[in-house]
Amino acid sequence: MTATATVHDVTMRFREHTALDGVSTTIEQDTITGLLGRNGAGKTTLMQLLTGHRVPSQGRVEVFGGRPYENDDVLRRICFIKEGQRYPEQFRVRDALAAAATLFPDWDEDLAQSLMRDFDLPAKRTVKKLSRGMNSAVGIIIGLASRAPLTLFDEPYLGLDAVARQLFYDRLLADYAEHPRTIVLSTHLIEEIADLLERVILIDRGRVLLDTDAESLRDSALTVSGPSAAVQAFAGRHELLHTETLGGHSRAVVRLGPGADGEDARAAGLAWEPTKLQQLVVAMSLQTATDQSAPPSATSPRLEEVPR
Ligand SMILES: Nc1ncnc2c1ncn2[C@@H]1O[C@H](COP(=O)(O)OP(=O)(O)OP(=O)(O)O)[C@@H](O)[C@H]1O
Incomplete structure (x- = not known):
């Protein structure tokens, strides 16, 4: 594995608030990495550090x-x-596309033009007259046509409808297959991009909760259901992330121990299904929320905007 980017024990503080706390990770070359996490987790801050918009406080x-x-x-x-x-x-x-073309050495004008047609963007309209979704489409076109060796999309969808988002995923995947490069994508629409991702970094309250390849992540958790006692016993042998109980019946998201799979759940008399990436992310984030009685920000007397 070759690294496009490495982050060594990085802490980013904004006055009293710690947005990233001892983060270490690697962004692998020619992979699509999903940067996931709740609002305020630290995703944008990490992207700002990777793109030189900020300098880490430490690390x-x-x-x-x-x-x-x-x-x-x-x-x-x-x-x-x-x-x-x-x-x-x-x-x-x-003009926006022409400006981008001068900035990126690997810019592909044909791709930009074909994306303009896909997204139905009016070339001569001023950007101030664009709808929110059209404005997002301009960003997506620049991001794809730049063919930059490291391309980061931070929630690029504001106002983009479902058809346009699907177009983005399809064109991203098609172009990436022909021109592999390193892509980092942060989004809250996890299920929509789950199949695109090769690596997943989950950040929670400024710390890395998960940093793994998507393939093994898919096999690492199960959603099991059945009689509460059986679910509890099964979860006790693995790691319980989240559970819901109604009457004597429970449904739980369980992180499996080494070598375990759905057969173990079946042998324990439980129904099971693969856990969707979104469910896993929610379960893990909720677990840390309940583990930590007070959120870090509660100890910060005041949050202030710190200019660059
Ligand atoms: N310039 C700043 N000054 C003060 N606090 C900041 C600044 N930028 C970010 N923060 C704080 O750092 C934390 C992480 O913010 P960040 O924007 O990285 O989160 P995020 O994961 O991108 O969130 P979202 O999904 O809501 O966009 C938040 O608590 C935020 O309020």
């Missing part, structure tokens, strides 16, 4: 072997599409 971030902050050699290989990205108001759509 080290390396992208393409160098520190990204003010490092042109690294930054010209990165495309970062932010949530609700804005463009200069006087720009027409085609």
Whole structure:
């Protein structure tokens, strides 16, 4: 495995608030990584560090072997599409794309034009007259057509309808297959992108809860149901993440011990089904929420905006 980016024991503080707390991870080359987590978990902050928009309070971030902050050699290989990205108001759509074309050495104009048609974007309309979804489509087109060796999409969907989102996933996958590169995607629409992901990083309250390949993650948890006593006994042999009980019947999300699979649940007299990525993420995030009686922010007297 070759790393496109490595994050070594990174802490990011905004005055009293710790947005990232001792985070270490690797973004593997030519993979699609999903950056998941609840609101305020620290996803955008991590992306800002990877793209040189911020410098960590502690620790080290390396992208393409160098520190990204003010490092042109690294930054010209990165495309970062932010949530609700804005463009200069006087720009027409085609001006925004033309500006992007000058920024990214691997820009593919044919791809940009074909995506314009897919998303039905009017080239001559000024960006200030675009709907929210159309504005997001401009970001998605730039992100894909940049063919940047490291492309990050931070919740790129604001206002984008289901058809346009599906178009994004399809075109991303098709272009990635032909031109492998490193893609990081943060989203709350987990089930929609679950099949796209090769790696998953789950962040919760500034810490990494999960950092694994999507394949083994899919096999690592089961949702079991049956008589409460049997569910409890089964969960006791593995790791219980979440449970719901009604009458004498329980349904639980269980993280399996080594070598275990659905057959073990069946042998225990339980019905089982694979746990969807979204269920797993919710269960793990809720588990840490109940484990920690007070959220970290409760100990922060005041949150203040810290300018760059
Ligand atoms: N400039 C800032 N000044 C102060 N606090 C900040 C700043 N930027 C982020 N934070 C705080 O850091 C934490 C992590 O924020 P971040 O934007 O990284 O979360 P996120 O996982 O991207 O959330 P969301 O899914 O809601 O976009 C939050 O508590 C946020 O309020």
